[in-house]
Amino acid sequence: MSQKLAIGIDLGGTQLRVALVDGGAVVRRAAARTDVEGGPGGVLHQVEKLITEICAEEERKTLLGVGISCPGPLDTETGTVLHIPTLPRWEGFPLRQTLADKLRLPVLLENDGIAAAFGEWRFGAGRGLQHLVYVTVSTGIGGGVIVDGRLLHGRRGMAAHVGHFRMAQDGPTCTCGATACFEAFASGTALGRRAREAAERSPSEFLGRLAAETPIEARHVEEGARTGDAACLALLHEEGVFLGQGFTGLIHLYSPERLIMGGGVSQAFDLLEPEIHSVIQRDAIHPFKDVRVVRAALGDNSGLIGAAALAMEHAGRTS
Numbered sequence: 001m002s003q004k005l006a007i008g009i010d011l012g013g014t015q016l017r018v019a020l021v022d023g024g025a026v027v028r029r030a031a032a033r034t035d036v037e038g039g040p041g042g043v044l045h046q047v048e049k050l051i052t053e054i055c056a057e058e059e060r061k062t063l064l065g066v067g068i069s070c071p072g073p074l075d076t077e078t079g080t081v082l083h084i085p086t087l088p089r090w091e092g093f094p095l096r097q098t099l100a101d102k103l104r105l106p107v108l109l110e111n112d113g114i115a116a117a118f119g120e121w122r123f124g125a126g127r128g129l130q131h132l133v134y135v136t137v138s139t140g141i142g143g144g145v146i147v148d149g150r151l152l153h154g155r156r157g158m159a160a161h162v163g164h165f166r167m168a169q170d171g172p173t174c175t176c177g178a179t180a181c182f183e184a185f186a187s188g189t190a191l192g193r194r195a196r197e198a199a200e201r202s203p204s205e206f207l208g209r210l211a212a213e214t215p216i217e218a219r220h221v222e223e224g225a226r227t228g229d230a231a232c233l234a235l236l237h238e239e240g241v242f243l244g245q246g247f248t249g250l251i252h253l254y255s256p257e258r259l260i261m262g263g264g265v266s267q268a269f270d271l272l273e274p275e276i277h278s279v280i281q282r283d284a285i286h287p288f289k290d291v292r293v294v295r296a297a298l299g300d301n302s303g304l305i306g307a308a309a310l311a312m313e314h315a316g317r318t319s
């Protein structure tokens, strides 16, 4: 049996996922709908139950630790949840310590974007690099940054909130309350909203016809684009421009060797990629123009593997 087993937990507002991870590979995983109503107590009970499902008693004895990734803001220095918009009643909850006491294992708490960045760096599309930016584009936009061969954490571990810099004077309201953030323009939620507007404008075309059967979301734009629908292709073109603009700013800020895109919207990466690169070619300062954007290699396991890998490294440093 490997001596590098750890548990990775991905706590989200809709799904709670737990995996037994061996180095960079998921051995087993289990998931449940997050018990939002149950608050921290209910969710921690779910965590224990899921760990029992995926981890035999023998394996449990060899666990190096547990890494938990969740959306923030979190104070990862103290292991405390500050505010999770999709999880009410978690404000100020000492997640790391409570879970460590319950499981009797070392626990590490990390922002979900940073955990996924770490997973991609160690085992995915960023292997061997010294400088990279990871951006997840799904319901919102988050990420993590590695510079000079180490994870960037910042004050209270809150660095790399890459979705929340302002892209324009006017624009959509962001989930953070501000106006015209990168996330407000380029998230899957924003793409879905533009798709619904397109469906209303043209009821007889692909999205319009689909809207009669199901609520339109970002993934339907990819579906339509793959059949060659002009409106969907135009929406993805526009999405690629927004992503290219945001990525250009991040490339200027952090000077990565590569920018890695993950999250649900990256399913359409092959369709978005030409526009992303043409915006970077056009807008980036000359020496930054050759930075490539690639798709995440670990898919929706980036965060689980990253959280577990962080727990393993942490255990290695403290043992």
Ligand SMILES: [Zn+2]
Pocket: 163, 164, 165, 174, 175, 176, 177, 178, 181, 183, 184
């Ligand atoms: Zn924002």
